Amino acid sequence: MNGTSFQQDIRYWLRQGNTVNHLLFWNIVIFLAFNIVRLIDTITHSGIFAWTYDQFALHSSITVFITKPWGLFTYMFSHVGVLHILFNMLNLFWFGNIFREMLGNQRVLPVYLMGGIAGGLAYLLSYYILFQHSDGLMLGASASVMCILVAAATQVPDYEIGLMFIGSIRLKWLAMALVIIGIITMFDGNFGGVIAHLGGASFGFAYIKLLQNGTDLAQPLIWLFNTRERRAAKPVVKKFKPKKSPLKIVKKADENTQSRLDQLLDKINEKGYQSLSAEEKAWLEKVSKEN
Template identity: 65%
Template sequence: MNGTSFQSDIRYWLRQGNTVNHLLLWNIAIFVILGLLNLLRYVGVSDLAFIFTYDQLVLHSELGVFLHKPWGLITYMFTHLGIFHIFFNMLNLFWFGNLFRSFLGDKRVLPLYLLGGITGGLVYMLCFYLLLPPGADATLLGASASVMALLLACATLMPNYEIGLLLIGSIRLKWLALAIIVLDLISIPQGNIGGMLAHLGGALLGFVYVKLLQNGTDLGQPIIWVTETLSGARKAAGPKTKRSSFKPKKSPLKVVKKNAVENKQLKLDQLLDKINEKGIESLSAEEKAWLDKHSQD
């Protein structure tokens, strides 16, 4: 044991500047809360707490219900009930969220997660509006549409990137994405048509997001602006204490270092910070060559 508390471990995990960690925490926290409320219902203590909380968190397909609970378009993508449902969604969020983050920067992870989920939710509502009789209501929950957006964004950005899968081996992202889309399509006649179409809606958003970004348009820019504004406001409102971070985000070298080892380490840290903030594509050809040469020394 290192003597640190569970709370301090969580704080350290969240302070790493990785939005994927925050998304994982929110999904897991809501899953645990719903699970405990469901346990109370199972043992006969109370049904009301679980039913009320679940009803507030999920996305309702019936327009009248949705207008009374519009926040469901956001909260549903953080809500899970089944263990396998959350396990596979969080596993894919960890994999593809961090892969997307490493190439396009941390600030774009949350916007794509939200936009993918919103698109999937709207497709779900449209599907049931067309298929169900007036007044009928169905509910959607889970991060699948958001995760599909991240997966398709990665596959669109770097289609030939290979990942290793258990029992399958190495596979290129473009084939993995195609296989998942085909599985969703052929699963539609077997039930859960709305859920499958929500997945496809998120996938389409991920594809469109990267294509527009490559042409200079960032669909997530309004969300980035809001999050950066709120972050700046929190920093401005905080106490004026001495900074305790390991290194500033922007610290150009203005003095001569005492030796070459310190100089190389500082430059490596600066390049890694730049990748973390803006993605690996922000590096110049010279910076990429230097990083390839020295990062494995």
Template identity: 40%
Template sequence: MNRSIFGELYNKAFRSGNPLFLFIGINIVVFIAINIFSLGEFLSGGQGFGLKWILKHLSVPASYVELPFKFWTILTYMFVQKDFFHILFNMLWLYWLGQIFMDFLNKKQFIFTYLSGGISGALLYLLAYNLIPVFMSNASNSILLGSSASVMAIVVATATLVPDYTIRLMLFGNVKLKYLALAYFFLDIISMSGANPGGSIAHIGGAIMGFVFIKQLQNGNDFSKLFEKKSKLKVVKNTNTKATKNDFTDQAAIDSILDKISKSGYESLSKAEKEELFKASKK
């Protein structure tokens, strides 16, 4: 039975074709591998030097001098967590908001938002630790790891796409995504003076990328298509095509749909209403 459960989880993460489950799966596999290595090193009487070496070569160094020799870390760091609660909360937020994201947008856009959010977070972290005096003194012994910047990009992108979408939070009740994202963002700004300023800075970088991506998408610029191969087919204009009258989304209808979401949740929408909301998000 256990084999069946693990097989089902494996298929969902690595064979379903859903990037949300794939990225959650990669994060969990890396987390388990790191902690198994850590346990083995501890039981063998090691001092943890092996684990430190692994984390150092998977995490983004704050010093720009080291980065050219560890250029791959700008991608690997966003899948690496050592602490249980670190990965737990990151994966919960990614799962909850990622599902909403995938209801409205496609796989390629999800992949782009996650990766570009992580890269943006890493770049802002590097800039802060090499340009801001209060952080520069710690640049030589600081590293950045975790999927938080990527998750923040997904959270803010989803909140920007459907700001009035409502979710239920323990102790707080129903909360609209726009307020949730704003609270999350300002907490990170305040936390820059705390114990983990590098993580907060990376979150802000991810948030900015998520916001910019959706705003550009709504303006007709889909950044996720930057790496698509351009078709060599020649497009022939059809002179018989007639312009439709309904080129613009009825704002009253959209307001009604958003109101329905706030009262009954997204699942209460019909397929036609979901399609209408998706079309409106791209305008």
């Protein structure tokens, strides 16, 4: 496959209108950029990788987070490890498309972002309560992906998917298994990451339950991201050429009616009613009924 064909395939893939594809694309691009920076740092020993990691990561220390609040958004698009991004992107592809099919493409990005934010806030809160004087750094889309997974499982719990070596399994059991595995591995050195996973999962569950009761927490972001809806909702002021006022048209029509009525009355007064033509008599009768 040549470079031109590859670029055309990527463009076609992104033009399908599938937000899951766009999320996969940007996660992969940032992953590649991170590792290019790491390679440069390995060669030059400039420390640029540590600086980049520090800028994109979510800091658990509140005092550091206040100086770098953008980490609450950038962390959910950033990976360094191959297995980390592979696992997250496979889950995003599988369960993101189930979510998209059941709940619509317009909700994918808002729920991904809100799940990531919920996971990030859970991470910050847990470290503030338990490890106030430490500053951990977190990267990865796991909280966002877990949110998408649990949201899909809550919406369609009996949806069956096929897994290698296992066979068909209902989505609710798979989601439950991943949550339990997360809880079990909490004490294996990834406490903050697992807390973020559980925060994203909890938000995904709560989002669907509220949505089923008529409250869509994603609606403000849907409105924000959907430019067509914004154009439709925003009043459009159009320049137009001055036209005749309807009031003036009515007024002119009334003046014409009165003028003709006066002419016919004068004719009757001078020559009598029989002098009117059939059309004039019909018109006069019509005007008298309207008045």
